[in-house]
Amino acid sequence: MxxxxxxxxxxxxxxxxxxxxxxxxxKTAIIAGGTxxxxxxxxxxxxxxxxxxxxxxxxxxxxxxxxxxxxGTPVQDIYKTPALTGPSGxxxxxxxxxxxxxxxxxxxxxxxxxxxxxxxxxxxxxxxxLDAEVVCRKGKPKRTVPVQTIIDKKASQFLSAAEIIxxxxxxxxxxxxxTAFAKLAKTANDYSxxxxxxxxxxxxxxxxxxxxxxxxxxxxxxxxxxxxxLLEGQKPTAELIAAAAKKAADSITIRKDFRASREYRKExxxxxxxxxxxxxxxxxxx
Amino acid sequence: xxxxxxxxxxEYCLEIKPNAMLIDVLRQAGFKxxxxxxxxxxxxxxxxxxxxxxxxxxxxxxxxxEGVEILTVEGLGNPEKPHVLQxxxxxxxxxxxxxxxxxxxxxxxxLLDSNPNPTAEDVKDALDGNxxxxxxxxxxxxxxxxxxxxxxxxxKSTRGxx
Numbered sequence: 399m400x401x402x403x404x405x406x407x408x409x410x411x412x413x414x415x416x417x418x419x420x421x422x423x424x425k426t427a428i429i430a431g432g433t434x435x436x437x438x439x440x441x442x443x444x445x446x447x448x449x450x451x452x453x454x455x456x457x458x459x460x461x462x463x464x465x466x467x468x469x470g471t472p473v474q475d476i477y478k479t480p481a482l483t484g485p486s487g488x489x490x491x492x493x494x495x496x497x498x499x500x501x502x503x504x505x506x507x508x509x510x511x512x513x514x515x516x517x518x519x520x521x522x523x524x525x526x527x528l529d530a531e532v533v534c535r536k537g538k539p540k541r542t543v544p545v546q547t548i549i550d551k552k553a554s555q556f557l558s559a560a561e562i563i564x565x566x567x568x569x570x571x572x573x574x575x576x577t578a579f580a581k582l583a584k585t586a587n588d589y590s591x592x593x594x595x596x597x598x599x600x601x602x603x604x605x606x607x608x609x610x611x612x613x614x615x616x617x618x619x620x621x622x623x624x625x626x627x628l629l630e631g632q633k634p635t636a637e638l639i640a641a642a643a644k645k646a647a648d649s650i651t652i653r654k655d656f657r658a659s660r661e662y663r664k665e666x667x668x669x670x671x672x673x674x675x676x677x678x679x680x681x682x683x684x
Numbered sequence: 685x686x687x688x689x690x691x692x693x694x695e696y697c698l699e700i701k702p703n704a705m706l707i708d709v710l711r712q713a714g715f716k717x718x719x720x721x722x723x724x725x726x727x728x729x730x731x732x733x734x735x736x737x738x739x740x741x742x743x744x745x746x747x748x749x750e751g752v753e754i755l756t757v758e759g760l761g762n763p764e765k766p767h768v769l770q771x772x773x774x775x776x777x778x779x780x781x782x783x784x785x786x787x788x789x790x791x792x793x794x795l796l797d798s799n800p801n802p803t804a805e806d807v808k809d810a811l812d813g814n815x816x817x818x819x820x821x822x823x824x825x826x827x828x829x830x831x832x833x834x835x836x837x838x839x840k841s842t843r844g845x846x
Contacts, residue, residue, distance in 0.1 A: 400703040405685065406747040429748060433725060436743050448748045499813025500791060501728050504737040586812060587726050
């Protein structure tokens, strides 16, 4: 692991971190919480930029439209903060609280879940269900992109040489929106087998926007677009929700390992999607 | 590579391999209270406090500990002068083989630092990353609650003296 590593950078600001990252001499990568470092296959990395001391990357705040979460914010802070409420805040907190353990949540960061994305990453589905935007910084210049862009292209391909993920901006939804998070794992600490985040935004009793984002059962985070389409514009009856859950189960390519077979996962997945959509619908009505 | 860090309140400058893990560096520096369990962040035996947050030292690169404040179980107390949590772990019978205790104590300390009046649920939540294979999980919940109670009394009595 990291056989060619010779040095660490410890920047204090985003601009400094970007400078370190684009130093042009050493093959450099970013490290934040570092929990996936032991899984890094790339032995050619010569330097690591440790951004855990960049204070301007660690915060949870809000403006009139968005919750703004610094990319370096430990997910334990998301789980424990009283600052996140409502459909978006509750979904974020529910998912953050289900990530590993206290010890891991203190290391794992909001941005790390996107930068080093794994099938068992829990937050990407939440960002997708909430139509989050990601702020990337390359020194001073910044660009804001939909989270889907980073998920489709993978952060390593999408970000340019000296660019970092700086912030996740999450739209706040109000009345008429309900969200739900669901996860299946052998134990609280084990890798997830199924991770689901749903959002139903309703208007006059009909679904305006439906989001079903899943991970772990698939090789990476994906949305079940066909199932979402089935719901949108319709009244979310129990039958329709069941049909959407079935469509979702039929639309994904299911991953398997020693923990459970594809057949088992598919059967449980359909039930979990149905329940998550039902929960989201109930909350939307409140 | 040099690593400058504070361990249990004392400055250290350690010579480390760039890809060394924090647990190995700490143990080689003499902090044998930091235990190696699973080596993949699942069991919590290696937990140390890094800038006030309990984290797994087995999956943390030592290089990332530059300039931070580390607390290991040695920094809590010793047999002559045990920390209130250590005493409570002994009194409640929360220690058997003892391998998980250093990590559990660090996680428990972090809880009491942020929440001096925890409920049993809070304790469960805070120690969810520390597996115990012999004593189990009930007694250590009692232990942390006892310790919280005991610290409250100490605080009251010192306030009384002033």
